[in-house]
Each structure stands twice: as C-alpha cells, then as structure tokens.
Amino acid sequence: MLTYPIPMVPGPVSVPREVMEAYLVDYGSADIEVEFLDLYRQTVRQMQVLMGTRNDVVLHTGEGMIALWGALKSVLVPGDKVLAVSTGIFGSGIGAMAQSIGAEVRTIQYGFNQTLDDLEEVEIAVREFKPKMITVVHCETPSGTLNPIQALGALKVKYEIPLLYMDCVASMAGTPVESDAWHVDLALGGSQKALSAPPSMSMVAVSDAAWRVMEQVGYVGYDALLPLRRAADTPGQFPYTPNWHGVAALHTAARMILNTEGFSACIQRHAEVAQAAREGLMALGLALFYAEGAIPSPTVTAVNVPQGWKWEDFDAALRAKGLVVGGSYGPMAGNVFRLGHMGSQARMDLVTQALDVIAAVI
Numbered sequence: 001m002l003t004y005p006i007p008m009v010p011g012p013v014s015v016p017r018e019v020m021e022a023y024l025v026d027y028g029s030a031d032i033e034v035e036f037l038d039l040y041r042q043t044v045r046q047m048q049v050l051m052g053t054r055n056d057v058v059l060h061t062g063e064g065m066i067a068l069w070g071a072l073k074s075v076l077v078p079g080d081k082v083l084a085v086s087t088g089i090f091g092s093g094i095g096a097m098a099q100s101i102g103a104e105v106r107t108i109q110y111g112f113n114q115t116l117d118d119l120e121e122v123e124i125a126v127r128e129f130k131p132k133m134i135t136v137v138h139c140e141t142p143s144g145t146l147n148p149i150q151a152l153g154a155l156k157v158k159y160e161i162p163l164l165y166m167d168c169v170a171s172m173a174g175t176p177v178e179s180d181a182w183h184v185d186l187a188l189g190g191s192q193k194a195l196s197a198p199p200s201m202s203m204v205a206v207s208d209a210a211w212r213v214m215e216q217v218g219y220v221g222y223d224a225l226l227p228l229r230r231a232a233d234t235p236g237q238f239p240y241t242p243n244w245h246g247v248a249a250l251h252t253a254a255r256m257i258l259n260t261e262g263f264s265a266c267i268q269r270h271a272e273v274a275q276a277a278r279e280g281l282m283a284l285g286l287a288l289f290y291a292e293g294a295i296p297s298p299t300v301t302a303v304n305v306p307q308g309w310k311w312e313d314f315d316a317a318l319r320a321k322g323l324v325v326g327g328s329y330g331p332m333a334g335n336v337f338r339l340g341h342m343g344s345q346a347r348m349d350l351v352t353q354a355l356d357v358i359a360a361v362i
Contacts, residue, residue, distance in 0.1 A: 004319065004322050004323065004324040005322045006322050006323040006324070006350060006353045006354055006357065007324055007345055007350070008323060008324065008325045008326075008339045008340055008341065008345060008350060008351075008354050009324055009325060009326045009340045009345075010141050010144075010170070010193075010299070010300040010326045010338050010339075010340030010342065011141070011170065011192050011193040011199075011340055011342065012192035012193075012198065012199045013192065013193065013194075013196055013340060013342055013343045013344055013345050014196070014343075014344045014345055015196055015197060015198055015249075015344070016196055016253075016256065016344050018252055018256065019196060019197050019198075019249050019252050019253045019256070020198075020249070021252075022245060022248035022249040022251075022252050023198075023245045023248075023249060025245070025248065027244040027245065027248070028244075029241075030238075030241065030242040030243070030244035030247075031235065031236055031237070031238040031241060031242055032235045032236050033235070033244075034235065036242065036244050036247070037232045037233075037234075037235065039244075039247055039248060039251060040059065040232045040242070040247055041232055042251060043059060043247055043250055043251040043254065044056075044057045044058075044059065044232070046251065046254035046255070046258060047059070047189070047203045047205070047254070048205070049258060049263065050172050050173050050177065050189075050195075050254065050257070050258075050263075051168065051172055051177050051179050051187050051189060051203070051205045052176065052177050052178035052179045052180060052181065053179040053180045053184075053187065053205040054180060055179065055180065055187075055205045055206055055207050055208070056205070056206050056211070056229065057203055057204065057205045057206070058203070058204050058206065058225055058228040058229065058231075059201060059202070059203050059228075059242075059247060059250070060201065060202045060203070060204070060223065060228070061200065061201065061240070061242060061243040061246060062200070062201070062202055062223075063190055063191070063192055063199035063200065063201075063202060064167075064169040064188065064189065064190025064191075064192070064193075064199075064202045065202075066202050066223050067169075067188040067189065067190065067202035067203065067204045068094065068097065068167060068188055069097065069223050070204070070221075070223030070224060070225055071165060071186045071188055071204055071225060072094075072097055072098055072101060072103075072165075073101055073219050073221060073223065073224070074210075074214045074217060074219045074223075074224055074225045074226060075132075075133065075163060075186070075210060075213045075214055075217055076098060076101060076102070076103050076132070076133070076217070077102065077217055078101070078102025078103070079102065079103070079104060080102075080103045080104065080132045080133070081103070081104050081105075081106070081129060081130065081131040081132050081133075082095065082098040082099075082103045082104070082105045082106075082131055082132065082133050082134075082135060083105075083106050083107075083108065083122075083125055083126060083129055083131040083133070083134045083135070084098065084105055084106070084107040084108070084134075084135045084136075085107075085108050085110075085116065085122055085134060085135065085136045085152060086107055086108065086109050086110065086136075086137070087110040087111070087112065087114055087115055087116065087137070087140050087143065087145060087147055088112045088137065088140035088142055088143040088145065089112070089140070089142045089143070089329050089330045089332075090137045090140055090141070090142070090167060091109075091135070091136065091137045091140060092107055092109060094135045094137070094165075094167065095107045095135065098133075098135065106125055106129050106131070108121055108122050108125055111291060112140075112142075112143050112330070112331060112332065113143060113145070113289050113290050113291040113294060113302075114145070114291050114293075114294050115145045115146060115147050115148065115293075115294045115295045116136075116147045116148055116149075116151070116152065117148075117293065119151055119152065119155060122152065122155065123155055126155055126156075126159050126161060127159060130159075130161075131161060132161075132162050132163060133161070133162065133163040133164070133165055134152065134155075134156055134161055134163070134164050134165065135165040135166075135167075136149060136152055136164070136165070136166050136167070137166070137167040138166055138167060138168040138170075138171040138177065139168070139169075139170040139171035139174075139175075139297045139299060139300070140297075141169075141170040141193075141297075141299075141300055141338075142302075142328045142329045142330065142332055142336075142338075143289065143290075143302055143328075143332065143336075144289060144290070144296060144297050144300045144301050144302030144338055145290065145294055145295060145296065145297055145302075146171065146175065146295045146296065146297040146298070147295070148295065149166060149178075149182040149184070150178075150181065150182050152164070152182075153181075153182035153183035153184065154183070156183050157183050162185075162209060162213065163185045163186065163209065163210060163213065164182075164183055164184050164185050164186070165184075165185065165186040165188070166179070166182070166184045166186070166187050166188065167188050168187055168188060168189055169188060169189055169190040169193055169202075170190075170193045170194070170297070170299055170300065170342070171193075171194070171297070171299060172187075172189045172193075172194065172195070173193070173194035173195045173254075173257055173266065173343065174193070174194030174266075174267070174270045174297075174298055174299040174342050174343065174346065175267060175270060175271075175297070175298045175299065176267060179205050184205070184207075185206070185207040185209050185210040186204060186205070186206060186207070186210050187204065187205040188202070188203075188204055189202060189203045189204070189205075190202050190203075191203075191246070191249070191250050191253070193299065193342050193343060194270070194299055194342040194343040194346070195250065195253045195254065195257070195343060196253050196256075196343035196344040197246075197249045197250050197252075197253040198246070198249060200243060200245075200246040200249070201243065201246040201247065201249075201250045203250075204225055206225060206229075211226075211229065214226040220239075222239075222240065224239070227239035267298075269346055270298040270299060270341070270342065270346045271298050272348070273298075273341045273346045273347065273348055273351055274296065274297070274298040274299070274301060274341055274346075276348060276351050276352075277301045277339055277341055277351045277354075277355075278296060278301055280351065280352075280355040281301065281303055281339075281355070281358070284355065284358060284359055284362065285362075286303050286304065286306060286358075286362075287303070287304040288301065288302065288303055288304070289302035289303060289304055289332070289336050290302070298341075299340070299341065299342035299343075299346070300338050300339065300340050300341070300342060301338065301339045301341065302328065302332070302336050302337075302338050303336065303337055303338070303339070304335060304336060305334070305335055305336065305337055306362050309362075310334070311327055311333075311334045311335070311337065312334075314337070314361070315327065315337070317361045318357055318358065318361055321357045321360065321361065322357065323353070323354050323357040323358070325337050325338060325339055325340075325354070326338040326339075326340060339351070339354060
C-alpha cells in the first residue's frame with residue numbers, strides 16, 4: 001500500500017489517531033441503545049454549531065454524496081423547477097442530478113475560476129423562471145473557490161423561493177458557514193474534508209420549510225431525510241442500522257475542533273495556512289487558477305500545472321519526493337493541481353514541506 005509523508009490531497013484527508021480509535025471500540029446495536037441516541041443528539045448539536053444553524057440536523061451513513069442525492073429526492077418531484085447557480089463542476093453537477101430525477105433545471109453558469117459576485121443574471125432567472133429551489137455550492141473543491149452565499153439567500157427571500165440548497169461539504173469546519181443567516185433550507189456536509197473523519201458520514205441541516213415540502217413529497221428511499229427526522233427520539237426508530245462507529249468518529253472529530261482547539265482558532269488556522277500556501281506558490285512563479293476578484297477557498301488551493309510539464313509527469317515527480325496532491329476534473333483536468341489544506345492537513349509545517357518539494361521538482 002502506498003503512503004506519502006506529505007499528504008495534501010483535497011479529501012478524504014488524513015484522519016487523526018484519536019478519531020480512528022472510535023472504530024476500535026465494540027458497541028451494541030445502535031438503533032436500540034439509549035447510549036447511541038445520546039451520542040447522536042450530542043453530535044447533532046455539534047453539527048449545528050459548525051453549520052451555523054438552529055435547524056434540525058440529520059446524520060446519514062455514507063459520504064457526502066448521499067446527502068446531496070437524498071436532499072434532492074426528498075423535496076423534488078418530476079416537473080419541479082430548479083435553478084442551479086454554478087461556478088464549477090459540482091454546481092453544474094447538482095443541476096444534472098436534479099434533472100435526472102425529473103426536475104426542470106435552468107443553470108446559471110459562471111466561469112470555473114470565478115465566484116459569485118454580480119447576481120443580475122441570477123435575479124432575472126429567479127424572477128422569470130420562478131423555481132421551487134435554488135442550488136449552490138459553497139466551496140467548489142475542483143476549482144479551489146469559495147462562493148459568498150448571503151446575497152443569494154437574500155434573493156431567495158425577496159422572491160419567496162421555497163427552498164435554498166447549499167453544498168458545504170468542503171467548507172464546513174474550515175471556514176464560517178452561516179446556514180440560518182444565509183436563509184439556507186438544506187445545508188449538506190460530509191465527514192471526510194475539514195472535519196478530518198473517515199468518509200463514512202454525511203449531515204444535512206433541514207429547515208422547517210424543507211420538512212413541510214418533504215411531507216408533501218413523501219420520498220422514503222434509503223437516502224430519504226424524512227424518516228430520520230425523529231429517529232433519535234426513542235429506540236428502534238431508525239430506518240436502517242445506524243453507524244455507531246461513524247457517529248462516534250464524527251463526534252470525536254467535532255469535539256477536537258470545538259473544545260480542544262476552539263472553533264475560532266480552527267477557522268483562523270485554515271485562513272493562515274491557505275494564505276501561506278498561495279503566497280508560497282506564487283513566490284515559486286506558479287500561477288493560481290483563480291480569476292481576478294474570485295474568492296479562494298481556505299480549505300483548498302488550485303494551481304495551474306507549471307509550463308513545460310504534463311500533469312502525470314509532475315504528479316509522479318511530486319510523489320517520488322513524498323508529496324501527494326490532487327489533480328482536478330472536467331476542463332481543469334490535466335491543467336490544474338490542488339493542495340488540500342483542510343482539517344488535519346491545515347498545518348503550516350505540511351505547507352512548508354509541500355512548497356519545498358514543489359520548488360525542488362520545478
């Protein structure tokens with residue numbers, strides 16, 4: 001099995017030993033044990049802090065995509081209108097997911113190296129298209145960008161759009177997420193990014209408005225959210241066997257952020273490490289992927305592959321020196337590489353080592 005001493009992939013990230021130890025404990029049957037229900041509720045409260053919400057949070061077994069799919073299928077029926085506001089692969093991908101389950105989708109596509117700024121085209125579409133739901137990605141991991149959501153939430157309120165759906169898988173726990181202040185009805189997270197847990201859990205913050213829509217839709221598949229609404233109230237209510245190990249690892253990871261380090265310190269650490277990474281890369285003569293005025297993410301930095309290099313050769317040269325980074329997708333594939341400085345990898349020493357390796361290779 002290959003391992004690398006300088007892990008800088010943009011997720012799944014390195015998992016701290018304390019978090020992994022949650023998987024070494026023998027637990028009982030989670031769905032009928034009061035101790036599990038207590039742990040589940042405690043973990044929900046932690047997620048509420050990290051997601052900036054007082055709304056209900058449900059915990060799903062499975063990595064972030066189960067949250068994205070489950071939320072869509074829980075609130076949409078064929079013919080519903082969805083406005084996908086996209087600045088990258090995942091933003092447009094969510095629109096395609098909604099379309100695949102029968103929704104009528106209109107996509108407002110920004111450049112993949114841009115972030116949301118002028119919302120005039122979005123406002124026109126909201127006014128004319130009158131969608132049931134607006135979808136957006138907070139951190140576009142393949143592009144290394146961070147979208148401001150507040151103005152989009154204000155449009156949702158202004159035009160009385162029923163639902164706002166936000167993917168914050170790669171941003172939560174690494175930068176402020178204010179779901180309630182941004183009027184988000186479905187905030188979708190995952191365990192394997194800045195939370196630094198294995199890719200085994202996802203979480204969805206659900207507004208009262210979203211619950212009402214779910215009751216009307218009545219979706220009951222494995223990834224449905226509605227059956228989980230009151231599952232932790234009493235034993236035996238979960239629609240499937242819950243992942244006690246996954247919840248315990250998630251709880252431990254969140255405790256390390258909120259109690260051991262402190263949430264503000266964690267956010268500051270990510271910001272400082274990200275800035276050091278960007279400055280160091282530019283000092284080496286490398287070009288960051290972002291367009292002028294775009295907001296770079298505190299959790300991942302996207303960089304153009306150096307001139308004269310093929311991505312495969314560059315990647316191999318970095319790995320030969322112990323550094324593993326990420327490539328990218330779609331139009332960025334082969335042209336962009338990414339440093340994932342999120343969660344346990346948001347460390348100044350790792351960034352320094354990574355920059356040293358890149359300098360030696362180029």
